[in-house]
Amino acid sequence: MESIEKIKEMVAQAVPGAAIEIIPSSPAAAQPALLVNRESAVAVACYLKDEPSYQMDFCSCVTGVDYLAKGYIEVVYHLYSVALKQGPVVLKIRAPRELSQCHVPSLTPVWRGCEFQEREAFDLYGIKFNGHPDLRRILMWNEFTDHPMRKDYVPPADYEWEPTPHDDVLKRAKADGGIMPPSAAAAEVKK
Amino acid sequence: MIAEPSTIPAGTISTQTLEISIGPQHPSTHGVFRMDVVLDGEVVRALKPVVGYLHRNHEQIAEKMAWLASMPYTDRLDYFNSMSNNWAYALAVEKLAGIKVPVRAEYIRVIMAELSRLQNHASAIGFLLQDCGAWGTPLLYAFKEREKILDFFETVSGSRMMCNYMRFGGVRVDLNDAMLAMARKIVAEFPKFLDEFEKLMTTNEVVLARCQRVGILPKELAIAGSISGPVARASGVEYDVRKVDKYGVYDRLEFGVPVGPVGDVYDRYYIRVLEMRESIKILQQALRDIPAGPAQAVEVKLRGFKMPAGDGYGRIEGPKGELGFYLVSEGGPKPYRYHIRPPSFINLTVLEDMCIGHKVADAIIILGSIDIVLGEVDR
Numbered sequence: 001m002e003s004i005e006k007i008k009e010m011v012a013q014a015v016p017g018a019a020i021e022i023i024p025s026s027p028a029a030a031q032p033a034l035l036v037n038r039e040s041a042v043a044v045a046c047y048l049k050d051e052p053s054y055q056m057d058f059c060s061c062v063t064g065v066d067y068l069a070k071g072y073i074e075v076v077y078h079l080y081s082v083a084l085k086q087g088p089v090v091l092k093i094r095a096p097r098e099l100s101q102c103h104v105p106s107l108t109p110v111w112r113g114c115e116f117q118e119r120e121a122f123d124l125y126g127i128k129f130n131g132h133p134d135l136r137r138i139l140m141w142n143e144f145t146d147h148p149m150r151k152d153y154v155p156p157a158d159y160e161w162e163p164t165p166h167d168d169v170l171k172r173a174k175a176d177g178g179i180m181p182p183s184a185a186a187a188e189v190k191k
Numbered sequence: 192m193i194a195e196p197s198t199i200p201a202g203t204i205s206t207q208t209l210e211i212s213i214g215p216q217h218p219s220t221h222g223v224f225r226m227d228v229v230l231d232g233e234v235v236r237a238l239k240p241v242v243g244y245l246h247r248n249h250e251q252i253a254e255k256m257a258w259l260a261s262m263p264y265t266d267r268l269d270y271f272n273s274m275s276n277n278w279a280y281a282l283a284v285e286k287l288a289g290i291k292v293p294v295r296a297e298y299i300r301v302i303m304a305e306l307s308r309l310q311n312h313a314s315a316i317g318f319l320l321q322d323c324g325a326w327g328t329p330l331l332y333a334f335k336e337r338e339k340i341l342d343f344f345e346t347v348s349g350s351r352m353m354c355n356y357m358r359f360g361g362v363r364v365d366l367n368d369a370m371l372a373m374a375r376k377i378v379a380e381f382p383k384f385l386d387e388f389e390k391l392m393t394t395n396e397v398v399l400a401r402c403q404r405v406g407i408l409p410k411e412l413a414i415a416g417s418i419s420g421p422v423a424r425a426s427g428v429e430y431d432v433r434k435v436d437k438y439g440v441y442d443r444l445e446f447g448v449p450v451g452p453v454g455d456v457y458d459r460y461y462i463r464v465l466e467m468r469e470s471i472k473i474l475q476q477a478l479r480d481i482p483a484g485p486a487q488a489v490e491v492k493l494r495g496f497k498m499p500a501g502d503g504y505g506r507i508e509g510p511k512g513e514l515g516f517y518l519v520s521e522g523g524p525k526p527y528r529y530h531i532r533p534p535s536f537i538n539l540t541v542l543e544d545m546c547i548g549h550k551v552a553d554a555i556i557i558l559g560s561i562d563i564v565l566g567e568v569d570r
Contacts, residue, residue, distance in 0.1 A: 024501070025501050025502050025503050026286075026287045026288075026499060026500070026501025026502060026503045026520065027289070027499065027501060028286065028287060028288060028289030028499070028501075028503070029286045029287050029501065029502070029503025029504070029505075031502075031503055031504060033502075057414050057415070058414055058417060058430075059417055060417060060419075060506070060513060060515065060532060061504060061515050061517055061530070061532040063517055063528075063530040065502075065519055065527075065528045065530075066528075076502075076517065078504050078515070078517070078532075082414050082428060082430045085430070085435050088504060090504070111415060111417065112412070112415040112416045112417070112540065112541070113415065113416045113417020113418070113537060113540055114417075115540050116536060116537060116539065116540050117417075117537065120536075124248075124250075137243075138242060138243060139242065139243040139246040139569060139570075140243060140246065141243065148248055148251065149248070149250065149251055
């Protein structure tokens with residue numbers, strides 16, 4: 001496997017206009033990632049898949065990470081090559097946290113295996129994947145309205161009684177700061 | 192008066208499509224899993240898996256706990272193979288933190304993981320046969336053998352299924368001579384069981400008729416659909432994380448990677464038999480070569496464990512496929528992001544492609560041949 005700098009150079013040559021940045025990983029893991037802009041993500045993915053010296057034909061793992069303090073959500077793709085038995089190439093795409101702007105292009109048309117994993121990221125993080133063939137909730141139920149893996153998600157205070165909080169219950173839950181502290185819950189039970 | 196034989200030519204009776212829901216409580220769905228199926232007569236025209244009934248947001252729970260505290264939770268992912276799950280998580284953490292594992296611990300992990308694979312594959316075949324209609328008998332044959340392995344796990348870790356056995360930098364309990372002798376006895380007896388099991392099934396006419404040419408998964412789709420493990424190898428994808436990543440001490444052990452010629456349900460059955468035979472080879476070598484030494488790296492401070500900042504992805508070849516953990520650390524005592532790549536979940540991606548055009552009874556065995564565990568699908 002070539003060094004990440006070399007891959008970056010090759011990708012920049014093949015996909016003009018792509019803004020690519022190298023994101024270091026944990027030093028021991030040594031899996032640095034390529035951060036690409038949203039507009040050229042599909043072109044970069046296609047290049048990595050089709051380029052004979054990479055042949056990243058196997059998209060192993062797709063997930064989202066919510067960086068609350070930094071104000072963005074990151075989608076992480078781990079690519080491997082079954083044909084050449086090499087990898088991983090880690091592809092990262094960032095989108096703003098606001099739900100209205102939190103969208104990235106779907107890579108399901110490139111790798112079919114992203115289908116369920118992108119649905120999961122949509123469900124738990126609210127990332128909209130443009131071009132996904134069937135973007136629905138997958139783990140939470142359809143009537144659920146929030147995205148529970150976001151770092152600022154507030155679980156409802158009385159979720160035992162109302163599985164999908166809305167209106168004033170939701171307002172109260174957010175005002176309470178989420179789940180009742182154990183002592184308050186115990187007091188509630190005693191009453 | 193004797194009834195006239197039907198004179199209506201085949202294919203002229205008009206049928207209508209019918210949407211039915213298989214599951215979530217049906218026993219053949221292997222747990223709380225539902226398939227929304229559109230049927231034309233008896234033939235599947237569309238199929239959408241519906242999951243999430245067992246969803247407990249395991250990932251978020253883990254993000255609120257110390258690194259080591261989620262180790263027992265990993266047991267509950269694929270509850271057939273807690274040893275492999277433990278290993279995958281420990282491996283990912285060790286990769287991020289740069290922890291070196293003693294050689295003896297690596298051998299113990301190989302022994303545990305391969306024994307897990309044996310009992311998983313045996314039960315998976317048992318369940319597949321149950322789905323075919325062989326009610327009980329093959330499954331109980333498999334469970335009889337699985338019982339011996341679970342007894343061994345109980346002796347070593349204190350629990351049959353929820354082992355919570357591995358730690359960062361090693362394993363919780365070292366194997367003593369009596370335990371090793373127990374493992375050797377299991378491994379020595381297993382081929383006999385496997386021969387008997389195969390005699391019952393490999394050339395069984397009913398198995399052949401039900402399983403051959405059913406639910407074919409083409410090689411290209413298997414790769415594009417991120418399918419891993421025995422399901423991918425049955426379709427001819429020669430890819431095994433044990434060979435590619437050479438984690439643990441798999442580079443010191445000799446074993447083959449069997450691949451299937453067609454990728455139908457029968458191949459997915461037979462590939463598991465062949466993999467069990469390879470696992471026995473691995474176990475024989477590991478039990479012969481296991482060196483003396485510590486079973487836990489002493490320099491790893493398990494209490495108050497702190498992880499250097501950064502992210503990383505660690506994966507192993509679990510019995511169901513590639514089981515990976517993507518972890519992000521911000522240097523604290525808890526993971527910032529803890530993501531599991533569940534093979535059962537991702538292998539369901541192509542379920543619809545495999546089922547379309549087959550009868551509804553075949554959809555059941557196609558699902559059985561993927562070998563899913565809902566604890567891992569839903570997390």
